[in-house]
Amino acid sequence: MTETIPFKEWQKLNLRIGKILDVKDHPNAEKLYLLDVDLGTEKRTLVAGLKQYYKPEELKGKQCVIFTNLEPATIRGIKSEGMILAAVSKDKSKVILISPEKEVDLGSKVE
Amino acid sequence: MTETIPFKEWQKLNLRIGKILDVKDHPNAEKLYLLDVDLGTEKRTLVAGLKQYYKPEELKGKQCVIFTNLEPATIRGIKSEGMILAAVSKDKSKVILISPEKEVDLGSKVE
Numbered sequence: 001m002t003e004t005i006p007f008k009e010w011q012k013l014n015l016r017i018g019k020i021l022d023v024k025d026h027p028n029a030e031k032l033y034l035l036d037v038d039l040g041t042e043k044r045t046l047v048a049g050l051k052q053y054y055k056p057e058e059l060k061g062k063q064c065v066i067f068t069n070l071e072p073a074t075i076r077g078i079k080s081e082g083m084i085l086a087a088v089s090k091d092k093s094k095v096i097l098i099s100p101e102k103e104v105d106l107g108s109k110v111e
Numbered sequence: 112m113t114e115t116i117p118f119k120e121w122q123k124l125n126l127r128i129g130k131i132l133d134v135k136d137h138p139n140a141e142k143l144y145l146l147d148v149d150l151g152t153e154k155r156t157l158v159a160g161l162k163q164y165y166k167p168e169e170l171k172g173k174q175c176v177i178f179t180n181l182e183p184a185t186i187r188g189i190k191s192e193g194m195i196l197a198a199v200s201k202d203k204s205k206v207i208l209i210s211p212e213k214e215v216d217l218g219s220k221v222e
Contacts, residue, residue: 002125004182010124010194014113017198065198065209071115083121087128087176087211087219096211098176098221100198104207108198 014069015085015110017100018044023056028076035059035084037066040107044068047080053095065098065110125180126196126221128211129155134167139187146170146195148177151218155179158191164206176209176221 018037026032026047033056035046046066050059065085073080085098100108129148137143137158144167146157157177161170176196184191196209211219 002180003123004180005124006182010181012114013116069113069115070121071117085221087215087221089216089219094215096213096215098209099212100207101210102207104198104205105200108200110196110198110209
């Protein structure tokens, strides 16, 4: 059984709306992109495993949800300043980006 | 400064794709809805503060993201079996549902 999470633990997470500005290939990893995202008050670069599922032009300009205070990780030599959220189907064949269903101010908090 | 969250803490959260089946008024609270959602393998009822922002017909049929293992809370006498995620603008004037940007299997995990 999955453990339940108290609301105060949930509140520690900082999930914010960002916009994907640019998409580049990760220089050292075939399946990874580098995403430049705008969070309203700041820009960040993330490493994301979306290359098998999205073309750069399908991502650019899209609003997305960024987990901004995940412990930073260096992935194949590049620091990822957060994580982009996506839905992964049970057989892992589909990966679909999570977005606000209408445009909203960048930096809006997901709660 | 916001505390950073280790990846293993993030992994304890169970965020899943659901579909809103039905929307009813909460019997004891003016601003709250009761949402029936389908998570693929199960159905649940949630209490959600979306009434000022969405009409029932704007919600019905939509895919959404449900935090399924939040500690259950009883809100004005009704048990909420999870929380639906939405983006809230900084001045709190806009509340926009979070959805997969294309339809995906119900129960898909957000990661």
